[in-house]
Amino acid sequence: MTNSALSATSATLSPARIRLALLALALGGFGIGATEFVAMGLLPEIGRDLLPGLAASDPDAANAQAGWLISAYALGVVVGAPTIAAAAAKWPRKRLLLVLLAWFTVGTVASALLPSFGLVLVARFVAALPHGAYFGIASLVAASLMGPGKRARGVALVLSGLTIANVVGVPTITWLGQQAGWRTAYLAVAAIFALALLAVLATVPFQAGDKTATVRNELRAFGRLQVWFAIAIGAIGFGGFFAVYSYVSPMATEVAGLDASVVPWVLVSAGLGMTVGNLVGGRIADRSVRRSMYAMFGLLAASLVALGLSASTAVGIFAGVFLVGLAASALSPTIQVRLMDVAGDSQSIAAALNHSALNIGNSIGAALGGVAIAAGLGYVAPVWIGLGLTAAGSILAVSTFAIDRSRRARGQHVVSTTTSMHAVEVR
Known part of the structure; x- marks a missing residue:
């Protein structure tokens, strides 16, 4: 329209x-x-x-x-x-x-x-x-x-x-x-x-x-390297959140010793964190996608460490899931903006790819957390799995913006070289 x-x-x-x-x-x-x-x-x-x-x-x-x-x-x-x-x-x-x-x-x-x-x-x-x-x-x-x-x-x-x-x-x-x-x-x-x-x-x-x-025009986004980086950042980095959230119920009952009736309130805490994170992430991403991504990955890593060390207490699990939810949800609009920045004219599929990326993270986090639990490592193990995924997402974030800087530098070098050659020809 x-x-x-x-x-x-x-x-x-x-x-x-x-x-x-x-x-x-x-x-x-x-x-x-x-x-x-x-x-x-x-x-x-x-x-x-x-x-x-x-x-x-x-x-x-x-x-x-x-x-x-x-x-x-x-x-x-x-x-x-x-x-x-x-x-x-x-x-x-x-x-x-x-x-x-x-x-x-x-x-x-x-x-x-x-x-x-x-x-x-x-x-x-x-x-x-x-x-x-x-x-x-x-x-x-x-x-x-x-x-x-x-x-x-x-x-x-x-x-x-x-x-x-x-x-x-x-x-x-x-x-x-x-x-x-x-x-x-x-x-x-x-x-x-x-x-x-x-x-x-x-x-x-x-x-x-x-x-x-047309399908062809929308699918052109997949020919862009930076689109794949953005997808990977969401899929791997956001997996840290889902490794925790997928098993928050048994973590609350088996690790913190809370009654099953308290689990919905733990989920409320996570949901409130996600609500705040959405608002915060949207505001700071408008100012700088790069700084927003770096800051929220840092906060997510710190939150996971805090949760892993304090999950055996009621205060620790309530505060931990709140902070993890906040940091992860703040990443969501940041990744969305990054995808739209690098997708060119394929804006419709860029919006859809954000949901794909985050749900790859859902699948990866839930699967790896389940493997750790099944191996007998306990219900806190998914927290450390999540920390590893967050670290990997951070490395990808640093890499994608390094590529941007490299491309800008090469572009400036080409302009500078062309200008110098033109000056020689004039002389």
Whole structure:
């Protein structure tokens, strides 16, 4: 859509209709936050139900294997985000949003009802495919609804659904799962998606897709070295957060000795940290992406060390997960801006690739943390795994900006040499 068409779209709607449409889009983001993170607080319950034999003989191994569900969802995001974003760019946006929300609803219901671990694993992968595309398209729609000069606020409102889910939705649904079973928790998440679908259907106006978009043009981003560096920074560096967050429930109960009823409050602490981190990261990344990335990787490493040394205490685990969530979430907008800076004209897929990168980190962190637990290293081991991933992400960050400096220096050298040669010719 052209800018004039977008302005016309917002101008023809009442302020109340625009607010309702934005809330409907945010509700979809709330559902995504719930479906992505609720498993992390219910690993023991999932392991006992789907892996009863293993849970009876080796509860740690059952929790580690249940963590594969987190990895499966993350891999689904990785596959689906760029694929759907590139292939469906021409679709009318409201129609695509409805299809994606219906997909989420069916996939989440299947996750709740399928009888075996293997089938639930497949369902989590399939349910994750529309994740990145939803955020990308919903952000474009929100930007158009807000109108000129207010687009960033519209995008932030859509993403606020994900943030609020980590503060309110995930702890509440975790508590529900502990009381009524993890399957009931997933049915509650499916109900949120169904409600979001109806809300989008009722409030979001029709918007045409991008008729000029082609898969080839979007995929050109993959030919840029710095795009791959940005993806790797998100995938590896952000994995440090997920190595911890994936196993926060057994860490709270087995290491800190807290009752299972306290786990939702630990998740609230992490969610509050993520909320603050989003706000902080967006502000400092606007000033300097490089300094923001360096500072947040440093804070994430320090937070992981503090958590690893104090996880046996209630204060340590509450404060530790808050700081880890803050630092990691502050990295998210920074990595997003970096991707958009280096992706050239492939801006749509750049937004989707951010979700792919972070969910590769989700998969890597959850998988490596599970390996450490299954090896008998204990529930603090994922914290040190996370520190190693954070260190690797920091090295990649330093490398990508070193390449920028090198290219600028070579460019200046070429200009300087050309100028000197021209001066000789003149003489």
